[in-house]
Amino acid sequence: MYLFLLGVISGGVLHYKNSLLEEFLINVLLNVGFIAVLTVVLFLYSTFIMKKKLLETIGVGDFLMFIVFACSFPIGTFLVVFSTSLIFSLLLFLILKNKLQYKTVPLAGFQSLFLSLLLLLNWLFNIVDLYVI
DSSP states (O other), X not given: OHHHHXXXXXXXXXXXXXXXXXXXXXXXXXXXXXXXXXXXXXHHXXXXXXXXXXXXXXXXHHHHHHHHHHHHSOHHHHHHHHHHHHHHHHHHHHHHTTTOSSSSOOHHHHHHHHHHHHHHHHHHHOOOOTTTO
């Protein structure tokens, strides 16, 4: 829980420092709205297609990581980074699935690894301004 709060606060501060207050609030609201729609789709899929409860198919930590992403970036960057982190997580899981003890995707862990690598590479090489998009 502390890491979640640290992630939301530090990501939110970075985002806020690079934008206006109104822009920051609108971006966070749109991002959280996107996550809400995604959650409804996941709920419907897990309930009617998989015949499981939502929290049997995706963990609370995964949703908390989604919130960290939502608070950390403007809408354009959020959509690109969020979807890229999902692809990264899938590829990493496919590579490591034979070595993992559990056959579930540690999505929050893989996404946090992706976010850490992205921020580190961007800080070292200043590839792109993540808060302009």
